[in-house]
Amino acid sequence: MLKKVPHTYTIIAVVILICAVLSWIIPAGEYVRETVDVNGTMRTVIVDNSFHEVEQAPQSWEVFSTLLNGFERQAGIIAFLLIMGGAFHILNSSRSIDVGIYSFLDFTRRLEGYSLIRKIGVNNVVISLIIILFSLFGAVFGMSEETLAFVIIIVPLAISMGYDSITGLCMVYVAAHVGFSGAVLNPFTIGIAQGLSDLPLFSGFEYRLFCWVVLTSILIICVLFYARKIKKHPTKSPVYELDTYWRHREMQVTEDVTYKTSRSAYTIYGLVCVALLLFSVYYPQTTFTVGESTLVFPAVPIFSGLFVISAAVGLRKSTHFFILNLLAFTIAFLIIGVMGYGWYLSEIAAIFLAMGILSGFANSESPDTLIKHFLDGAKDMLSAALVVALAGGIIQILQEGRIIDPILHAMAAGMGEAGRIASLGSMYLVQTFINLIIPSGSAKAALTMPIMAPFSDVLGISRQATVLAYQFGDGFTNMITPTSAILMGALGIARIPYEVWIKWFWKLLLLFIIIGFLLLIPTILVPLNGF
Numbered sequence: 001m002l003k004k005v006p007h008t009y010t011i012i013a014v015v016i017l018i019c020a021v022l023s024w025i026i027p028a029g030e031y032v033r034e035t036v037d038v039n040g041t042m043r044t045v046i047v048d049n050s051f052h053e054v055e056q057a058p059q060s061w062e063v064f065s066t067l068l069n070g071f072e073r074q075a076g077i078i079a080f081l082l083i084m085g086g087a088f089h090i091l092n093s094s095r096s097i098d099v100g101i102y103s104f105l106d107f108t109r110r111l112e113g114y115s116l117i118r119k120i121g122v123n124n125v126v127i128s129l130i131i132i133l134f135s136l137f138g139a140v141f142g143m144s145e146e147t148l149a150f151v152i153i154i155v156p157l158a159i160s161m162g163y164d165s166i167t168g169l170c171m172v173y174v175a176a177h178v179g180f181s182g183a184v185l186n187p188f189t190i191g192i193a194q195g196l197s198d199l200p201l202f203s204g205f206e207y208r209l210f211c212w213v214v215l216t217s218i219l220i221i222c223v224l225f226y227a228r229k230i231k232k233h234p235t236k237s238p239v240y241e242l243d244t245y246w247r248h249r250e251m252q253v254t255e256d257v258t259y260k261t262s263r264s265a266y267t268i269y270g271l272v273c274v275a276l277l278l279f280s281v282y283y284p285q286t287t288f289t290v291g292e293s294t295l296v297f298p299a300v301p302i303f304s305g306l307f308v309i310s311a312a313v314g315l316r317k318s319t320h321f322f323i324l325n326l327l328a329f330t331i332a333f334l335i336i337g338v339m340g341y342g343w344y345l346s347e348i349a350a351i352f353l354a355m356g357i358l359s360g361f362a363n364s365e366s367p368d369t370l371i372k373h374f375l376d377g378a379k380d381m382l383s384a385a386l387v388v389a390l391a392g393g394i395i396q397i398l399q400e401g402r403i404i405d406p407i408l409h410a411m412a413a414g415m416g417e418a419g420r421i422a423s424l425g426s427m428y429l430v431q432t433f434i435n436l437i438i439p440s441g442s443a444k445a446a447l448t449m450p451i452m453a454p455f456s457d458v459l460g461i462s463r464q465a466t467v468l469a470y471q472f473g474d475g476f477t478n479m480i481t482p483t484s485a486i487l488m489g490a491l492g493i494a495r496i497p498y499e500v501w502i503k504w505f506w507k508l509l510l511l512f513i514i515i516g517f518l519l520l521i522p523t524i525l526v527p528l529n530g531f
Contacts, residue, residue: 011499012390012482016066016397020059023401028056030405036196046451051409059401066393073392076345077485078385080148081492082378083349087356088152089377090370094363096323097153101160123161127227128220130154131175135216138179141339142186142441144478144486147176149334149352151493153327159246163227164237165494166504170223173490174479178219180441181475181512182212189441193470196445197453197463204464204530211468211519218515222508238504239496246495259318265362269311269322272358276304286340299336303329323359330355384492388485395483398437408434408448420524424461424469425517427452431473432513439484441474464531465523472516480509 032050071078091097108122117125134150137143150172158168183190185202194203230237237243280301288295307329314321330351337343337351360370398404408430431448438444448470456466478484480502491501523531 007497007499009387009390012387012394015394015482016063016390019394019397019401019403020063023397023403024056024058026403026406027053028402028406029053029409030402031409048451051405054402057400057402059397062397062400063393066396067386067389069396070389070392073396074388074485077145077388077489080145080345080349081381081385081388081489083353084149084152085379085381085493086374086377087352089380090356090360090365090373091323091327092377093365093373094320094323094359096320096327096359096363097156099318099320100324100327101157104157105160123227123231124224126161127167127171127223130171131220131223132216134172134175135179135182135212135219137335138176139182139184139186139212140179142180142183142189143176143338144180145345146334146338146348147173148486148489148493149331149348151490155494156246159243162231162234164230164234165239165243165246165496166237166501167223167227167230169490169494169496170219170226173487173494174223175216175219177475177479178215178512179212180478181472181516182208182215183471183475184208184212186441189445189471189474190467192441192445193449193467194464196449197467199463199467200530204468204528207523207528207531208468208471214519215512215515218511222511238500242495242497242500259320261315261317261319261322262362262364264364265315265319265322268358268362269315272311272326273308276300276307280304286336288339299340300333303332303336319362319364323362326355326359326362381492384489387488387492387498391483391485391488395437404437407437408451420461421521424465424520424524427456427461427466428469428473428517428520431470432477433473435474435477436481437483439478439481439486444474445470462523462531464528465520468523469520472513472520476509476512476516480505 029051031046032052034047108126111117111122111125134143134147137146151169154172155165155168158171159165180186180189184205190202190208194200234240280298283300284298285296286299288297288299307325311322311325311329314325334343334348334351337347341347356374357370360373365373431444431452434444434448449467452466452470453463456463479487481487482498488498491498522528
């Protein structure tokens with residue numbers, strides 16, 4: 001039995017009140033900021049030695065406006081959640097994901113015929129590969145918001161494999177953010193931090209790659225250990241009762257699903273083929289940038305051709321497999337769009353909304369039925385949207401109260417009296433703490449690196465080590481801070497209450513923070529390339 005803990009809304013409301021009280025206690029202050037060019041992008045950064053006191057701006061009645069202000073601040077994430085909820089509810093109405101999950105599980109059972117796979121465990125292989133994939137996405141192009149689109153797929157898969165929603169969330173959301181923490185080529189964190197520190201772009205690649213391998217391996221071990229325990233004793237899961245929703249969704253496919261292909265599915269197939277042909281003509285080549293390397297190849301035409309072939313095969317089996325093809329290639333084009341064309345929330349929401357509508361029509365549903373499914377799905381996401389809005393309100397109070405800069409200034413000033421290892425550890429802890437109130441990696445880089453980089457020169461610490469301290473500090477606490485709209489959105493989709501997540505995740509978080517500090521020590525004691 002879980003001990004009675006406050007509701008997620010209560011926890012966030014208390015944090016907002018505490019921040020409001022601090023705005024009366026902490027003397028207000030600000031840094032002077034200027035706009036500079038960082039790797040071809042204009043960024044607002046802090047001017048050295050520019051901190052000064054300003055007029056106090058205590059927050060009182062403003063706490064009641066945080067919900068509205070949070071909605072305005074996080075409008076993109078909130079709209080994304082509602083659209084994703086609606087689109088996937090349309091998709092789920094066809095029961096194609098259920099069919100896909102059962103087909104996947106049947107395939108994995110057949111793999112048990114191989115002795116090596118049987119010894120390792122098919123489920124262990126599946127979990128490990130999914131974690132490695134999403135961790136790699138986080139490390140290379142900073143996958144964060146994009147994970148929300150996959151949580152709604154991986155969580156039901158984990159339930160079907162005999163695990164719980166926490167296992168599913170770890171396979172996708174936590175994996176991407178561990179990769180984000182051990183980023184190798186992430187332009188949104190490493191690129192900006194190194195640019196602001198006057199370091200060669202993506203230098204120190206080798207040691208960061210080693211850090212990513214260590215962190216991802218630890219996550220795989222921890223998740224496999226936890227998943228094994230839940231597989232043996234499902235009721236020991238802290239979300240066992242909460243997962244009833246998912247278990248009821250996924251256990252009814254094999255007997256009452258009719259496998260046939262509708263005429264409308266063939267019509268949708270033809271329309272999508274025409275659209276992909278036009279896109280292939282308009283986007284004949286795609287340029288992918290990974291670090292300082294670029295790769296140009298006809299990604300859109302190639303994947304369009306693959307869709308034409310695989311979707312035709314799917315149509316011969318049933319409408320469900322055609323819709324699964326739509327989903328698979330939506331994800332493929334999402335990756336192409338993010339890595340090749342800089343897609344963000346609006347483009348990702350658009351492509352998934354299109355997928356939902358097309359899958360609904362392929363399933364022979366009327367426009368009115370599609371709208372009903374969409375509204376039902378958006379309604380399911382409303383609770384998550386409210387949490388995201390409240391989390392945005394925390395940042396609003398801190399900024400309007402003018403206490404973020406004084407907190408940063410006080411912590412930076414307290415690091416100069418220790419030795420190099422202790423000073424680097426202090427930088428790491430400062431970055432970790434700041435991330436609790438400023439979860440945006442690029443914003444925190446612009447805020448802290450202009451201070452930390454010159455300060456590291458005085459302490460005799462390499463700027464590369466300072467960037468690594470920022471990187472770890474930026475990543476780990478993203479997975480627990482209530483100010484992270486992405487965390488709140490992922491928990492909302494997975495139907496895991498924030499208070500339950502904290503109670504389960506804090507030990508894993510502490511482990512990663514300790515490992516992060518241990519990985520920082522060699523940057524001072526051992527000669528490393530780029531450091």
